[in-house]
Amino acid sequence: MGGYTIGVVDDDQSIRDLLTTFLEDENYRVITAGNCSDALTLARKHRFDAFLMDIEINGDSGIELCRKIRSLTAHEHTPIICITGRQDYPDILLSAFDAGADDFIGKPINLVSLLARLKSQLQKTDYFHKLERAKQMLRRYLSPRVADIAEAYSESGSVPVPEERQVAICFTDIRGFTAMSESMDPSRLFASLSGHLRRQVELVYKYGGYVDKFNGDGIMAVFDGPAMVERCCRSALSIMAEACGHNPEEDTLPIGIGIHTGRVMMGNIGSSQHLDYSIIGATVNLAARLCGYAQPESIIVSGAVRDAVGKNEDLLFLEPRDVHVRGVSGGVQIFRLLLGKKARGRLS
Numbered sequence: 001m002g003g004y005t006i007g008v009v010d011d012d013q014s015i016r017d018l019l020t021t022f023l024e025d026e027n028y029r030v031i032t033a034g035n036c037s038d039a040l041t042l043a044r045k046h047r048f049d050a051f052l053m054d055i056e057i058n059g060d061s062g063i064e065l066c067r068k069i070r071s072l073t074a075h076e077h078t079p080i081i082c083i084t085g086r087q088d089y090p091d092i093l094l095s096a097f098d099a100g101a102d103d104f105i106g107k108p109i110n111l112v113s114l115l116a117r118l119k120s121q122l123q124k125t126d127y128f129h130k131l132e133r134a135k136q137m138l139r140r141y142l143s144p145r146v147a148d149i150a151e152a153y154s155e156s157g158s159v160p161v162p163e164e165r166q167v168a169i170c171f172t173d174i175r176g177f178t179a180m181s182e183s184m185d186p187s188r189l190f191a192s193l194s195g196h197l198r199r200q201v202e203l204v205y206k207y208g209g210y211v212d213k214f215n216g217d218g219i220m221a222v223f224d225g226p227a228m229v230e231r232c233c234r235s236a237l238s239i240m241a242e243a244c245g246h247n248p249e250e251d252t253l254p255i256g257i258g259i260h261t262g263r264v265m266m267g268n269i270g271s272s273q274h275l276d277y278s279i280i281g282a283t284v285n286l287a288a289r290l291c292g293y294a295q296p297e298s299i300i301v302s303g304a305v306r307d308a309v310g311k312n313e314d315l316l317f318l319e320p321r322d323v324h325v326r327g328v329s330g331g332v333q334i335f336r337l338l339l340g341k342k343a344r345g346r347l348s
Contacts, residue, residue: 009053055084070100079121093273168232171291207235229308258291303333
């Protein structure tokens with residue numbers, strides 16, 4: 001288990017020399033300190049993989065040192081093994097563990113036992129960091145909402161009961177993407193699409209929404225909570241402004257956007273082997289249909305969206321018309337969403 005840096009803190013030079021020689025023979029790097037002040041300074045400057053420290057160091061409390069080291073962000077999870085020659089050390093075990101110690105060993109030190117305990121603590125810490133990296137990687141593939149739900153229910157193993165909620169939904173879609181994919185080099189197409197979708201995701205989160213899923217060349221974003229419809233509209237307008245920026249160094253990918261608001265059912269869909277925490281209902285279907293009505297570089301919203309926003313000089317709802325939407329009985333009133341003059345002036 002070479003490559004680890006171990007901090008040895010003891011006021012006895014002979015103990016420091018003994019542990020240094022022994023650990024270096026086992027391919028560990030050792031940094032020593034003879035007092036609490038030096039040890040804390042070193043802990044702030046260096047990355048240690050574990051600490052071996054005496055309970056009493058030149059009359060100072062090693063337990064208090066343990067607590068201070070544990071309070072450092074860099075050493076929140078660094079193993080700390082306390083060492084003592086006191087005969088009453090069972091009585092101070094609780095104090096040491098309360099201060100953040102991970103293990104305890106008495107003097108005279110049994111080096112074989114110490115090595116075994118050190119390896120065990122290092123292995124557990126490595127495993128913890130691997131799990132943390134895996135969790136962070138999984139969070140990159142899941143929406144924050146799904147990741148939070150999974151983490152919240154991980155201890156009980158249960159799943160949340162489906163619930164009805166009011167949300168605003170935004171669908172985006174690249175117009176002419178199929179034809180574009182037939183003429184553009186696949187690697188170039190992938191890079192261009194990835195860049196556009198990345199910026200869309202960033203703008204959804206900027207306005208307090210979350211991406212429920214990617215739909216090939218577009219996204220489905222959900223907004224809930226206070227002012228959710230207005231935030232959804234502002235996010236869509238920002239996405240459109242970004243897509244219409246026409247950066248000469250990037251491929252132009254004209255998009256259409258559809259927005260609707262209403263009640264949905266939110267919960268788990270799938271089997272015990274593979275679940276998706278998502279939303280379903282007529283509101284979702286209509287938002288997707290409205291996206292289909294949007295011409296390139298336009299945003300189409302429902303009358304429910306216009307009504308929910310109310311009077312707002314930053315948002316303009318123009319060209320009202322009634323359309324027949326497949327799967328929806330009766331006509332649906334739709335509007336084209338644009339940024340108001342005052343808002344355009346602030347952006348110019």
